[in-house]
Amino acid sequence: MIDRYGRTINYMRISVTDRCDLRCRYCMPAEGIEKVSMSRILTYEEILRICRAAVEIGIRRFKITGGEPLVRKGCTNLVREMKQIPGVEQVTLTTNGQQLTEKIDELAEAGIDGLNISMDSLKEERYTYITGGGDLSRTLRAIDKSICAGIKVKINCLLQKQFNEDEIADFAAFAFEKGIDVRFIEIMPVGYGNPDAGLSNDEVLAVLKERYPQLEQDETVHGNGPAVYYRLPGQGGAIGLISAMNHSFCSSCNRIRLTSQGLVKPCLCYEDGVDLRQALASGDDALKEALEKAVRSKPAGHSFHDRTTVETKAMSQIGG
Ligand code: SAM
Ligand code: SF4
Numbered sequence: 001m002i003d004r005y006g007r008t009i010n011y012m013r014i015s016v017t018d019r020c021d022l023r024c025r026y027c028m029p030a031e032g033i034e035k036v037s038m039s040r041i042l043t044y045e046e047i048l049r050i051c052r053a054a055v056e057i058g059i060r061r062f063k064i065t066g067g068e069p070l071v072r073k074g075c076t077n078l079v080r081e082m083k084q085i086p087g088v089e090q091v092t093l094t095t096n097g098q099q100l101t102e103k104i105d106e107l108a109e110a111g112i113d114g115l116n117i118s119m120d121s122l123k124e125e126r127y128t129y130i131t132g133g134g135d136l137s138r139t140l141r142a143i144d145k146s147i148c149a150g151i152k153v154k155i156n157c158l159l160q161k162q163f164n165e166d167e168i169a170d171f172a173a174f175a176f177e178k179g180i181d182v183r184f185i186e187i188m189p190v191g192y193g194n195p196d197a198g199l200s201n202d203e204v205l206a207v208l209k210e211r212y213p214q215l216e217q218d219e220t221v222h223g224n225g226p227a228v229y230y231r232l233p234g235q236g237g238a239i240g241l242i243s244a245m246n247h248s249f250c251s252s253c254n255r256i257r258l259t260s261q262g263l264v265k266p267c268l269c270y271e272d273g274v275d276l277r278q279a280l281a282s283g284d285d286a287l288k289e290a291l292e293k294a295v296r297s298k299p300a301g302h303s304f305h306d307r308t309t310v311e312t313k314a315m316s317q318i319g320g
Helices: 044-056 075-083 101-110 124-130 136-148 165-178 201-211 277-282 284-296
Strands: 011-015 061-065 090-095 114-118 153-158 181-185 216-218 228-231 238-242 255-258 263-265
Touching: 011 044, 044 075, 044 277, 044 284, 061 075, 075 090, 075 101, 101 136, 114 136, 124 136, 136 153, 136 165, 153 165, 165 181, 165 201, 165 238, 201 228, 201 238, 255 284, 263 284, 277 284
Parallel strands: 011 061, 011 255, 061 090, 090 114, 114 153, 153 181, 181 238
Antiparallel strands: 216 228, 228 238, 255 263
16 A cells, blocks of 8 residues: 555554563663553454454565564464465564574474574673573574574664674674674664663774775665665675664665554654554444554654654554
8 A cells, every 4th residue: 555655554563562571771670561451462363353454455574573482382373374365465473583593494394484583692692681681502502503504684783873883894794694684773763762871873884894894785675664784795694774863764664663552653743544454343444444544644654853742652652
């Protein structure tokens, strides 16, 4: 479906839970966030109905997220069922990787089209610190196993000044060694994210070019998102820069988001959205209309810089 600014909206991020087994400092407070009762979380059947309605309005690519999607039982089966919906072109999932190793075979068998694995440090202690207790070796093991299983893997790394900026070149080396994409993400003022701690992707590019002078922009399409990619001639793997703050990509935004409680958010930046609860009770036509309404109400762009209308919920509650 085309929105009122002429953008094609063909992609939806679906949060299946607000729960998480980690406590990344920019995403969740150490004590966690009050959990939403399971009775208010969409059932898998409801999510599948929403996907079918979404396909009818031209949304054919889906990303399952959270919270941590793999903490919700039956998530791999959701992937399988989504893949069987006629018209669905792609189902991928984003995860912190802590519980992934045990689920890779099931996910591959369910037909997953790709995994985004979040990992902000390659140093054990630092990883444990930023994730509030995570085990780096578990995520590294999951990355290797996913690659062996033939699943397309992308690493998401959120950079923060004076924390992990010294690892930019290490992450690039990791991408080239494993032959996978590593994407550096600018921290956004959503939830607990403090953009003052963030590093602009221009700064990142300068570091990369110093270490790899042969680095060149890669014009091939790598996914659904707004990352700009760089690669080394003749080398597998690439570095993606996702620059929400410093190079706004809103004019080419192609997505809407579904929270685990059934709110469709046209834009990550604002609290407003279309609640699908009533439409779910009314029937599939109402659902389709509600999704169309969400697409029609997509704003021209975010207002992260003036910070006046910024979403107050955490990323884990929205579905990052
Ligand atoms: N738990 C899964 C994970 O970590 O991949 C999925 C949900 S998590 C909210 C999705 C992504 O959002 C992660 O890569 C995380 O780094 C990113 N994220 C969380 N808070 C953010 C913020 N304030 N700005 C930018 N990215 C953020
Ligand atoms: Fe959990 Fe992902 Fe948020 Fe980290 S970024 S606390 S893994 S939801």
